[in-house]
Amino acid sequence: MQILNQIADRLEQGEDAQVDELTRQAVGQGVPAADILNRGLLAGMEVVGRKFRDHEIFLPDVLLAAKAMYAGLAHLKPLLVADQVPSKGKVVIGSVQGDLHDIGKNLVGIMLEGAGFEVVDLGSDVPASRFVDAAVERGAPVIGMSALLTTTMSVMKDVINLIRERGLSDQLRTIIGGAPVSADFARDIGADAYGFDAANAVERVKDLVAAA
């Protein structure tokens, strides 16, 4: 459908006002909300995610595209709820305690929402217990943790240990990321997955949800 391609294209260009208007029009024309979401907004975000991963575009482009995505989503959210369109799954994310860096974490949140996940963003400086409590309360099967500092990485292990202590290992999966974090580190602390960048993190979360 022409208008959905337009939405995807305008989103890629970061034109939030146009995405806002086009989404409103599509809703007015009676296009199902799920189609506008999947074939318009999310299709556009997928291209943005790929281009960012391939270094064709940079953080500013992603942030503008995200603004456009949220402008469109605002029209769709009530409809998606009314239509009972299921999300791809819930993910709790945050930067770990002691870490105030949140650009990487925000980027992962944007990409996850752009891939159709429901994101519970706990912000930065999040203590281990809050990650686990939030995941249990909100019924999220995945916890995503970010750290930029070598000094805060150890909090990730605290979260994983807490999950074990509370006997939640069967229902909660963990994924970690951030500049100092590596696949080796993830393995050492017992994290279920490691995302080397935001786009890769989304792929790994898809795997975790599929396996859950």
Added chain:
Amino acid sequence: MDRLLERVRRGEVLVGDGAWGTQLMARGLKPGECPEAVNLDRSQLLVEIARLYVEAGAELITTNTFGGSPLKLALYGLAARTEEVNRRAVEAAREATAGRAYVSASVGPCGRLLKPYGDTEPDEVAAGFARQVRALAAAGADAICVETMTDLREATLAVRAAKAEAPHLPVIATMTFDPTPRGYFTIMGVTVEQAAAGLAEAGADLVGSNCGNGIERMVEIAEVLSGTTSLPLVIQSNAGLPVNRGGEIVYPETPEYMAERARRLLDLRVAIIGGCCGTGPEHIRALHAMVDAAPGRR
């Protein structure tokens, strides 16, 4: 001691210092604690660390004011104490250097994204940097060092603030680049060429790169810089990217490895060579020895 810029323009190569965060951590700074809070109640630690670097051969000592912009300090409820945070760090560095090294006053990113990507007005960011620079200059800094920038607009706001508030001080400006298949870019999409041109236009006296992905990458960045600007260059490299060795987080590049690779910087008009994350006094000692041994460099 001659003025910094005169020495650089004569072709002298100066050695900077290494990382501060790890040194502070080793002396009790807790994860998540504001690193600049040390300036207020434990400034003797700053003197101790600066002395280690001076003794290792550092000719510029960085002040512990990387997060000293009031916008960043606000995250820790310390914005109202911006002047004190910045002044005390310069005072500690001056006490330690006692004229043996320049005090290079660090100005890092404000921690906020500028409009339209974020929600912060450029005027607010500029005013914050101006306030920080005023305090640094009044306390007697020898240079302002705008560092670890990824957004060229934010970097130029800081450089311009430094030039306006402290016109008598040289301004060093460095950005942080990552390798991509199309060359080096900051995460905000700024190329090395754009950075050099933009920082020079804003008034920077020395331009370069800090942090990054290890010394070999830094040499490549310096090669691009030397081909695109006539300004003297600054390179302050990480000791590689951190790796996990048996549960311990370590930066892989040894002092010897770094100094050996950094030798190439002498051919590229690099005037200040120092370290960033993962480097300590031993790295600075090795860099100093390398620079000292280079024929006709001093």
